[in-house]
Amino acid sequence: MTQKLATVALVLAATAGSASAEKTKFEYWYGLTGDLGAVVAETCNRFNASQDQYEAVCVGQDGYEKAVQNTIAAFRAGKHPTILQAFDAGTADLMLSGEFYPVSKLMADTGVNIDWADYFPGIANYYSSKSGEFFSMPWNSSTPVYYFNKDQFAKAGITEAPITWEGLEAAFVKLKDSGQACGLAYAPSSWIDLEQFSMANNVPVASNNNGYDGLDTKLLFNTTLHVKHMENIQRWLTDGYALLRTQAAGKTSRDSFVEGECSVFFSSIADHNTINKLKPSFAWDVQIIPTYEGVERKNTVVGGASLWVLSGKTDAEYKAAASYLAFLATKPEQQFLLENSGYIPVTKSTYEALKAEGFYAKAPYINRDIAMKSLTWSEPTPLTRGIRLGGMIQIRAEWQAEVEAALAGQKTMKEALDTAVARGDEQLARFAQTYAGKSFP
Amino acid sequence: MRRAYFKFSWIAAALLAPQLLIIFVFFYWPSAQALYWAFTLEQPWGGGNTWVGFENFRKVLSDPYYWSSVRVSVVYALATTVLAMSMALTLAIFVDRQLAGYKAYRVAIIWPYAVAAPAVGLAFQFVFNPGAGIFSYINTIAPGWWDLSKYPWQAVTAIVVAGAWKQVAYSFVFFLAALQSIPRSLTEAAAMDGARPLRRMIDLQLPLLTPTFFFLLVINITDSFTDSFGIVDTLTGGGPFRATDLMVYKIYADGFRGFDYSGAAAQSIILMLLVMALTFVQFRYVERRVHYT
Numbered sequence: 001m002t003q004k005l006a007t008v009a010l011v012l013a014a015t016a017g018s019a020s021a022e023k024t025k026f027e028y029w030y031g032l033t034g035d036l037g038a039v040v041a042e043t044c045n046r047f048n049a050s051q052d053q054y055e056a057v058c059v060g061q062d063g064y065e066k067a068v069q070n071t072i073a074a075f076r077a078g079k080h081p082t083i084l085q086a087f088d089a090g091t092a093d094l095m096l097s098g099e100f101y102p103v104s105k106l107m108a109d110t111g112v113n114i115d116w117a118d119y120f121p122g123i124a125n126y127y128s129s130k131s132g133e134f135f136s137m138p139w140n141s142s143t144p145v146y147y148f149n150k151d152q153f154a155k156a157g158i159t160e161a162p163i164t165w166e167g168l169e170a171a172f173v174k175l176k177d178s179g180q181a182c183g184l185a186y187a188p189s190s191w192i193d194l195e196q197f198s199m200a201n202n203v204p205v206a207s208n209n210n211g212y213d214g215l216d217t218k219l220l221f222n223t224t225l226h227v228k229h230m231e232n233i234q235r236w237l238t239d240g241y242a243l244l245r246t247q248a249a250g251k252t253s254r255d256s257f258v259e260g261e262c263s264v265f266f267s268s269i270a271d272h273n274t275i276n277k278l279k280p281s282f283a284w285d286v287q288i289i290p291t292y293e294g295v296e297r298k299n300t301v302v303g304g305a306s307l308w309v310l311s312g313k314t315d316a317e318y319k320a321a322a323s324y325l326a327f328l329a330t331k332p333e334q335q336f337l338l339e340n341s342g343y344i345p346v347t348k349s350t351y352e353a354l355k356a357e358g359f360y361a362k363a364p365y366i367n368r369d370i371a372m373k374s375l376t377w378s379e380p381t382p383l384t385r386g387i388r389l390g391g392m393i394q395i396r397a398e399w400q401a402e403v404e405a406a407l408a409g410q411k412t413m414k415e416a417l418d419t420a421v422a423r424g425d426e427q428l429a430r431f432a433q434t435y436a437g438k439s440f441p
Numbered sequence: 442m443r444r445a446y447f448k449f450s451w452i453a454a455a456l457l458a459p460q461l462l463i464i465f466v467f468f469y470w471p472s473a474q475a476l477y478w479a480f481t482l483e484q485p486w487g488g489g490n491t492w493v494g495f496e497n498f499r500k501v502l503s504d505p506y507y508w509s510s511v512r513v514s515v516v517y518a519l520a521t522t523v524l525a526m527s528m529a530l531t532l533a534i535f536v537d538r539q540l541a542g543y544k545a546y547r548v549a550i551i552w553p554y555a556v557a558a559p560a561v562g563l564a565f566q567f568v569f570n571p572g573a574g575i576f577s578y579i580n581t582i583a584p585g586w587w588d589l590s591k592y593p594w595q596a597v598t599a600i601v602v603a604g605a606w607k608q609v610a611y612s613f614v615f616f617l618a619a620l621q622s623i624p625r626s627l628t629e630a631a632a633m634d635g636a637r638p639l640r641r642m643i644d645l646q647l648p649l650l651t652p653t654f655f656f657l658l659v660i661n662i663t664d665s666f667t668d669s670f671g672i673v674d675t676l677t678g679g680g681p682f683r684a685t686d687l688m689v690y691k692i693y694a695d696g697f698r699g700f701d702y703s704g705a706a707a708q709s710i711i712l713m714l715l716v717m718a719l720t721f722v723q724f725r726y727v728e729r730r731v732h733y734t
Contacts, residue, residue, distance in 0.1 A: 069697050072485050093700050097486035248590035248680060250572020394699040405682035408591050426500070430701070434482040436491065 023055040024320040026313070027081035030060055031067035031305060032140070039340045040085070046336070047327050054320035064090065064305060065393075075099065075310065082313050082321045086136070087305045088126070089392040094308065095135065096390075096435045101309040101318065103325060104134040110322040114329060118347040122375040123302045126386040129441045130212060136306040137325045138346040140337065142268040143300045143371045144192045146290075147275065149263040150283035152180050161287035163297075165232065168264070168290050172241040175263050184242035185253035185262035186233060188403045190396040191303060192266050192289070193230065194221055199384045200291050200374075201225050202298045206428075211388035214439055215432035219395070219424045222417040225292060230403065230413045237407060244407060257284075268303060269371035273342035276364040286367055288374040298384045299377045304343065335359075344371045388440050390431025395424040472713075478706035485700040497707035506683055507691070507708075511715075514666060514688040517601055521669075522661040524605035526654075529612030534642065537620040547617070554610035558671025565603040565676055589677060593684030596677045600685050603672045604665055611664075612657045619653035620646060651731045659723055666716050688712050 030040045037060045044058035061067035064087040074080040086094065094100055107114050116124070116134060123141055128134045148161050153171070156178035162168045172183035198205045203224040208217045221227075236242040243262060245253040257265040258280045272286060291297045307328075309321050327333060331350045337343055338354075345351040351372060354360065360369045378384070389395060398420045406416035447453070479497055481490040501507050532550055536543045553561075568575045571588045579587045589596045623646060631641045670689045673679060679686040679694065686694075689712065696705025 065698055072700070076487055090700075093485045097484060097488050099486045099488070244590070246590055248677065249588055250570050250574075250577065250590075391699060391701070394695070394701070397694065397699070401680070401682045404590075404680060408681060410682065427699075427701075430482070430500075430704075433491065433493075434484055434703075 023053060024316045025055045025057055026083065026317045026320045026324070028056055028058045028083040028085070028307075028321075028324070029067050029071055029081040030058060030085040031062075031064035031087065032085070033060065033062055036140075036341055039337065042340075043328060043333065043336070044324075046333070047324050050327065051323070054323055056320075056324050068094075071310070075312075078312070080310050080312070082309060082317050083324070084308045084310060085139070085305050086308050088303065088386075089396065091136070091308070092388060092390045092392060092431070092440075095388075095440055096438050098441075099311045100135065101311055101313075102129070102133055102135050103137045103307075103309060104128075106309055106318060106322050107326070110319045112322045112326045114326060115347075115349075118349050120302075120346065120348060120351075120372070120375055121380055122299045122384075123346050125380045126302050127306050135441075136308045137328070138302065138306050139328055140270075140304045140341065140343045141302045141346050142270045142304045142343055143302060143375050144196045144266060144289050145269050145272075145286045145370055145374065146264055146266045146288075147257055147271070147284060147286050149257070149260065149280075150285055152178075152260070152263040152282070156180060161285065163288055163290050164293050165229070165290045166293050169232070169236070169241075171264075172236060176241060180263055182241075182243045182256070182262035183264055184236060185245040185256035185265040186237065186242045187244070187246045187253040187265075188400055188407070189266070190399045193233070193403075194226060194399060195387060196289060196300045196303075197229060198224065198226060199300050200289055200297055200377075201295045202381060202383055204383050205387055206389060209382040210386065211390075212382075212385065212440060215390070215428075215435060217389065217428050217432075219421040219428070222414070222421040225295070227414055227417055229292070230406075230417065234407060234413050268342070269344060269368065270304070270342035272368050273340075273364070286370050288370055288377075297377055299380055300374045301380075301384065301386045302375065338365075342368065344369070344375075389428065390435070391424075391427035394427045395420075398423045398427075475706040475709050478703050479710050481703055483702040483706075485702055490703075493703075497703050498711070501704065501707050501711065506686070509683065510686045510688050510691050513597065513685065514669075516597065517604065517669060517687055518662050518665040520601045521604040521608060521665045522658065524601065525608035525661060526612050526657055528605065529609045529657075530616050530650075532609070533613050533616035533620055534646070536617055538638070550613050551610050553607060554614075556607065558607065558668060559675045560671075561603055561607045562672040562675030565599065565606070565672075569599045569676070590681050593681060596681055596685045600669070600672055600676055600687075603676060604669055607672070608661055608664065612661065615653050615657055616650065619650050623649050648732065652733050655723070655728055655731045658727065659720055662719060662723070663716055666712065666719075688715075 028044065030037070032040050041058055041060070044056040047054075047056050059081070061070050064085070067084065068086050068090040071080055071084045071086075104114075104116060119138060122143075123138045124132075124134070127136050127138050146161075152175060153161065156171070156174040158171050158174055162171055175183045195205060198221065203226065204210060204220045206217045206219045206221075208214045211217045233242065237244060243256065245251050245256040245262070245265075253262070253265040254267060254271060254275070256262045258275060258278045260280065260282060266289065269286070275284065289300065307325060309318070309325075313321075329347070331353060334345050334347070334350045335354065338345060338359075345354060351369070355369070359365055360367070399417075402416035402420040403413075405411055406413045411419075478490075480494060481492050482497075483490040536547050536550075556564075566574070569589060571577055571580055571590070576587045587595060589599060627645060628641060631645050636644065667689055669687050670693055673685055673687055673690045674693070677685040679690050688708065692705045692708045692712065695701045695708065
């Protein structure tokens with residue numbers, strides 16, 4: 001009897017084995033961690049359950065940076081995944097290496113139909129070549145906004161959240177007069193204070209249209225409105241309208257805001273979901289990042305990460321990967337991501353459909369689509385398509401270290417930004433030398 | 442000194458081969474690769490590289506921030522070594538004197554060595570965090586006085602203390618073993634001659650400890666140059682404004698985070714040469730004073 005049972009079990013195991021062997025497997029390495037990492041893993045489960053031809057094997061890599069680092073190491077050994085979730089700053093090398101399969105070509109080759117025109121231009125431009133061909137698949141997308149304490153604003157007599165920096169400064173003064181000690185919880189962020197600021201205010205970060213038009217690029221942010229902006233932030237800190245709130249200083253700007261210590265803080269729209277979960281004891285809302293008066297406001301660009309398909313895989317794996325990417329682009333899957341995170345829709349049709357369903361009118365999603373307003377404020381100009389700089393991670397680090405030094409009183413803000421630019425230019429020159437004779441596609 | 446000679450034997454060679462292979466694969470081969478990269482500009486995703494000669498070294502050595510990184514690395518190495526070894530020696534002497542409960546104490550002091558550096562950094566974050574850590578009590582008395590994100594000397598102190606804490610255990614084990622290998626008869630003879638514990642320590646135990654002392658000095662300095670990465674990464678992230686940007690952390694930041702493999706390789710070579718030079722100096726000048734029994 002036991003022998004019979006064992007035989008049955010063996011036969012069953014064998015059939016199960018052959019059934020799963022028929023599925024085409026492909027690997028997907030992602031950088032998101034914690035709750036968001038669980039959402040990625042869930043999309044894979046949903047994909048695997050939705051059909052029986054392909055199987056996505058999804059592996060978390062403990063952060064965007066590690067995801068790219070590990071993939072490079074694996075790539076050099078020929079053991080890389082088919083799909084990589086990579087953040088914008090880490091992809092300049094990948095673009096120039098050419099070791100990827102542009103998703104628009106992938107979809108065309110595998111016969112998967114995607115309406116590329118349906119993607120928001122602020123997102124599409126960021127992830128595509130100069131000729132408009134999509135390199136990578138937009139997925140988890142965000143843009144910066146500012147969060148404000150509605151109760152404290154009301155107490156100070158501020159009826160509308162300002163969308164100019166002058167207006168916001170006036171708000172800080174009113175808040176102080178109303179007895180609110182701290183207006184702004186500030187944490188230096190190159191992504192918000194430099195990159196997205198320059199987009200919204202239509203000023204360049206670097207020459208060559210922010211690096212799109214060649215590798216012989218020089219940084220320009222020490223000559224633009226950015227300098228005045230950083231000097232203003234420094235002044236607010238010394239005049240007591242703002243407090244420096246970073247992890248290293250003991251409290252993040254988000255914690256400071258949620259505790260009600262400061263009335264305003266800047267962050268990605270992705271934090272909308274986090275703050276909801278933290279349940280602050282006051283009413284709050286979000287507003288688009290301000291611009292300076294006299295500036296014609298432009299669109300901000302997308303942040304977050306996109307999905308890259310790497311070279312060196314079989315046609316079957318590419319077919320499977322294309323199927324997974326197309327699955328993620330559908331409305332139900334975009335909605336699944338939106339409901340479980342603070343990210344925004346990437347296609348116009350999904351956004352319109354959600355709006356028609358009243359998705360953004362009910363808690364906890366109320367006003368979260370303010371990010372769409374920021375992203376779609378204008379058609380992207382040559383300066384607001386995005387940024388294509390080699391060594392971007394080091395340029396950000398230089399900016400960060402120099403701004404911190406200026407805020408600690410070690411040098412003036414102008415000196416700090418001059419140094420950051422000079423050092424960043426060395427990175428760019430080095431990058432150009434490494435990829436001599438190449439240019440961004 | 443007598444020399445031992447062995448006849449060549451295939452068995453010996455076969456027994457040695459796995460070990461030699463491991464050393465080759467995990468040490469010589471990567472080192473050679475790093476050396477090659479240091480003279481080229483390497484593209485991270487493969488796809489070739491350009492020979493640039495000493496350009497990478499010139500760039501690194503002409504960078505004023507690199508030199509401040511070297512300076513803070515030397516300060517960190519010396520400070521952690523002095524702090525760790527003096528604490529380890531003090532603790533070892535107490536354990537050697539077999540004070541009450543010394544057995545439990547002995548085990549308790551050994552285990553910090555088994556804690557990984559990032560975990561040490563995290564643990565000390567709870568100690569030094571200006572907003573929520575133990576040190577935040579200072580800020581309730583003198584607001585804003587303790588702030589790792591503002592004062593470089595505080596950040597350096599924090600990583601030195603965390604680094605020393607991690608090193609104490611290792612040095613302790615060796616000091617204790619050395620102390621216990623001093624023949625009891627010597628100590629007892631000294632005691633009978635009327636030497637009190639402090640005198641016995643200065644005239645008897647410490648001179649007999651010099652070989653261990655020298656060994657630990659070399660190991661501790663080398664370790665604090667190469668093994669500080671985890672502590673810096675979790676505790677300060679190299680800040681505030683590069684004040685704790687130790688050489689080994691900079692290699693990580695440039696190479697892995699910034700994809701500048703060649704610049705990081707050049708820095709690795711410089712770090713290797715520096716550690717070799719320091720070890721040489723120690724053998725040349727410090728070892729002279731060591732008496733092996």
